[in-house]
Amino acid sequence: MSVSLLMVACTTGAQALESQVLPAQSACFVSEEQSVSVSLEWAETAEQRRIGLMGRDKLEEHSGMLFDYNSLQSAKNSFWMRNTLIALDIAYVNEQGRIVAINRMEPCKSVAASNCPTYPAGAEFVQAIEMNAGFFSRYQLTLGDRLQTVPGLCASRP
Numbered sequence: 001m002s003v004s005l006l007m008v009a010c011t012t013g014a015q016a017l018e019s020q021v022l023p024a025q026s027a028c029f030v031s032e033e034q035s036v037s038v039s040l041e042w043a044e045t046a047e048q049r050r051i052g053l054m055g056r057d058k059l060e061e062h063s064g065m066l067f068d069y070n071s072l073q074s075a076k077n078s079f080w081m082r083n084t085l086i087a088l089d090i091a092y093v094n095e096q097g098r099i100v101a102i103n104r105m106e107p108c109k110s111v112a113a114s115n116c117p118t119y120p121a122g123a124e125f126v127q128a129i130e131m132n133a134g135f136f137s138r139y140q141l142t143l144g145d146r147l148q149t150v151p152g153l154c155a156s157r158p
Contacts, residue, residue, distance in 0.1 A: 018051055018054055018083070019051065019053075019054055019055030019056055020048065020051045021041065022041035022043060022065070023041065023042065024039045024040060024063070025039070025040055025149070025151075026038075026039060026151040026154070027039075027040050027066070027149045027151065027154065028147075028153075028154035029099075029139070029145055029146070029147055029148070030145060030146045031140065031141055031142070031145040033140070034140075035148075035154050036062075037062060037154055038063065038064060038131070039060075039062060039064075040066040040129065041063075041064070041065045041066070042065075042066050042068060043065055043066065043067045043068065044070075049069075052065060052067070052079075052084070052130065053065055053084055053086070053088065054082070054084055055083060055085065056084070056085060056086060057085050057086065059086060059131070059132050061135075063131075064129055064130050064131040065129070065130045066149075067127060067128040067129070067130070068126075069125075069126050069127065071126065072095065072124050072126055073124060073125050074121075074124065075120070075121050075122055075124050075125075076120055077121055077125075078119050078120040078121065079103075079118065079119050079128065080105075080108065080113075080116045080118045080119065081106060081107050081108040081116060081117075082108050082110075082113050083108075084105075084107050084108065085107055086107060086133070087104070087105065087107060087132075087133035088104075088105045088133055089103070089104055089105070089130070089131050089132070089134065089135050089137075090105055090119065090129065090131075091128070091129045091141075091147075092121040092122075092123055092127075092128050093126065093127040093128070093129065093147050094123070094124065094125055095126050096146075097146045097147050097148065097149075098143075098145070099143055099144065099145050099147065100121075100123035100143060101121050101122045101123045101125070101143070102136050102141075103119045103121075104133055105130075105133075127147065129147065
C-alpha cells in the first residue's frame with residue numbers, strides 16, 4: 001500500500017513541472033538602429049498561455065514565447081514564474097506593436113503558488129514576449145521599439 005502512495009506522490013510532483021513546445025514563427029524587434037531576428041513560440045489559447053515556458057531548463061538565445069491575447073489587457077495584469085526554471089525578461093507590447101514595458105522575472109522555487117511573486121505589466125498590452133533574462137538590454141531594445149511579426153518586414157539594418 002505504501003508503494004502505491006509513493007508512486008502517486010511522485011506522479012503528482014512530476015505533473016507540477018508540465019511543459020510544452022509550440023510551433024515557432026520568425027519575427028524581429030526593430031529599433032532606430034537595428035533589427036533583431038527572433039523565433040517565437042506562439043501561445044494563443046488560455047491553456048497555452050497558462051503553461052508558457054514552465055519546466056524548461058534552457059531557452060536558445062534568439063528564442064522566446066509570444067503570449068497573444070487578441071484584445072487589450074489591463075496594466076494590472078501580471079505574469080508569474082511558478083514552475084519556471086530560468087530567469088526571463090518579459091516585454092509587453094501595445095496594439096501598435098510598440099514595447100510599453102519590460103520586466104525581469106526570476107524563477108520561483110516555491111511549491112506554493114501563493115509564494116511566487118507576480119510581475120504586473122504596468123501598461124496596457126495585447127501581447128507579451130518572454131525571452132532569456134538580459135535579452136532586451138543586451139540588444140539595447142527599449143520602450144517604444146517595435147515587435148514585427150511579419151518576417152518579410154524584418155530587414156537587416158546596418
